[in-house]
Amino acid sequence: MFDFIKKKIKDSINSIQKKLSKEEEKEILEEENKEEKILKQDKVELKKDILPEDKKEINEEIKEIKKEVSELKNEEKAETKVEGKEQKSSAKKKSILSHSITEEDVEMIYSEIKSALLENNVALSVLEGIEKELKARLIGQSVSVFGNKKYVENAIKESIAGVLIAYGKEKFISDIKSKKPFVILVIGVNGAGKTTTIAKLCKFFLSNGLKPVIAAADTFRAASIEQLEIHAKRLNVQVIKHTYGADPAAVAFDAIKHANSAKEDVVLIDTAGRSDINKNLIEELKKVKKVSKPDLTIFVGDALTGNDVVKQAEVFNKEIGIDASILSKADVDKKGGAVLSISYVTRKPIIFLGTGQGYDDLIPFNKERTASFILND
Ligand SMILES: Nc1nc2c(ncn2[C@@H]2O[C@H](COP(=O)(O)OP(=O)(O)OP(=O)(O)O)[C@@H](O)[C@H]2O)c(=O)[nH]1
Numbered sequence: 001m002f003d004f005i006k007k008k009i010k011d012s013i014n015s016i017q018k019k020l021s022k023e024e025e026k027e028i029l030e031e032e033n034k035e036e037k038i039l040k041q042d043k044v045e046l047k048k049d050i051l052p053e054d055k056k057e058i059n060e061e062i063k064e065i066k067k068e069v070s071e072l073k074n075e076e077k078a079e080t081k082v083e084g085k086e087q088k089s090s091a092k093k094k095s096i097l098s099h100s101i102t103e104e105d106v107e108m109i110y111s112e113i114k115s116a117l118l119e120n121n122v123a124l125s126v127l128e129g130i131e132k133e134l135k136a137r138l139i140g141q142s143v144s145v146f147g148n149k150k151y152v153e154n155a156i157k158e159s160i161a162g163v164l165i166a167y168g169k170e171k172f173i174s175d176i177k178s179k180k181p182f183v184i185l186v187i188g189v190n191g192a193g194k195t196t197t198i199a200k201l202c203k204f205f206l207s208n209g210l211k212p213v214i215a216a217a218d219t220f221r222a223a224s225i226e227q228l229e230i231h232a233k234r235l236n237v238q239v240i241k242h243t244y245g246a247d248p249a250a251v252a253f254d255a256i257k258h259a260n261s262a263k264e265d266v267v268l269i270d271t272a273g274r275s276d277i278n279k280n281l282i283e284e285l286k287k288v289k290k291v292s293k294p295d296l297t298i299f300v301g302d303a304l305t306g307n308d309v310v311k312q313a314e315v316f317n318k319e320i321g322i323d324a325s326i327l328s329k330a331d332v333d334k335k336g337g338a339v340l341s342i343s344y345v346t347r348k349p350i351i352f353l354g355t356g357q358g359y360d361d362l363i364p365f366n367k368e369r370t371a372s373f374i375l376n377d
């Protein structure tokens with residue numbers, strides 16, 4: 001994941017580094033010119049007022065001062081080159097070798113990474129969020145000539161993490177354990193990966209000592225029940241089913257009843273999708289939700305579909321209400337735009353990313369790790 005975005009961001013950071021360094025060099029040059037001017041002026045004044053016998057001594061003193069200034073600058077350059085030292089912000093550091101980042105600088109930084117993010121399907125509102133985060137982190141910060149690459153890189157990393165919301169694996173497990181049976185409704189368009197994700201979740205629950213049961217509430221698509229039963233048999237999990245064409249809400253209701261009497265820990269309700277989000281699907285899902293009263297409604301979306309999946313999530317959230325998302329097919333998604341956008345747009349966390357077709361291919365979503373992964377080699 002993020003194959004394209006990683007290279008683009010790296011190029012952008014190099015370009016930002018060059019631009020900021022140029023800016024800083026310009027400032028240093030200006031500062032040096034100013035100093036030269038003052039010294040020259042002093043010399044002229046001296047020539048005018050000072051007795052010839054004192055001149056030599058004063059000239060020596062000026063030479064000495066110049067030497068000291070130059071030594072101080074060299075010392076500072078050497079210091080800032082050593083990684084980590086830039087954090088020791090002494091008064092010396094705040095001198096001419098550091099540049100105070102302006103709003104214009106941040107706009108330049110943002111415009112460099114904006115195209116990288118846009119090309120990789122990151123939603124516009126998320127870009128605005130990242131810009132805001134960058135401004136809050138960078139404006140007014142003093143950055144040394146030699147340390148600015150790492151500093152800017154970190155600010156971009158934190159700004160990306162700042163627009164992501166993660167559910168957290170530990171919270172997810174403790175939420176599930178807080179109620180018995182914990183009912184999870186899984187929704188999404190057809191082919192998004194709902195059924196496969198339910199099978200993966202069953203494996204996850206079993207390995208965390210929780211017993212799941214599945215409600216085969218997709219009574220719409222041909223072979224959906226058999227597909228679910230194949231997974232369930234492999235995982236040794238029970239499926240509660242009716243016939244094709246039966247009321248999905250009734251299947252969900254029966255599964256919860258079963259889980260109650262069999263003391264199962266989690267009920268996972270598999271639902272049907274449609275090629276587009278039509279009125280029938282929405283009505284069907286609304287009814288399932290009303291009857292099953294889920295503790296958690298999870299939207300499963302195909303990460304590969306970029307902006308489309310983000311729009312679907314918005315519609316499902318508005319019509320049915322979602323509590324969190326799982327994005328499947330992150331293993332084949334080279335862009336990562338949906339992963340970066342969905343939680344900011346829906347304001348709901350991502351729990352897992354699906355990273356393959358195996359039962360273990362489900363990784364808990366972590367915002368810091370995701371942002372670091374984009375910025376690091
Ligand atoms: N590479 C990869 N493929 C996945 C992943 N998750 C699901 N798939 C594949 O995507 C296809 C569709 O998955 P399903 O689980 O049947 O999707 P669904 O949402 O239940 O589809 P409908 O029941 O038709 O609505 C299958 O071939 C899965 O193996 C994933 O994380 N990575």
Ligand SMILES: [Mg+2]
Pocket residue numbers: 194195196218224270271
């Ligand atoms: Mg399915």
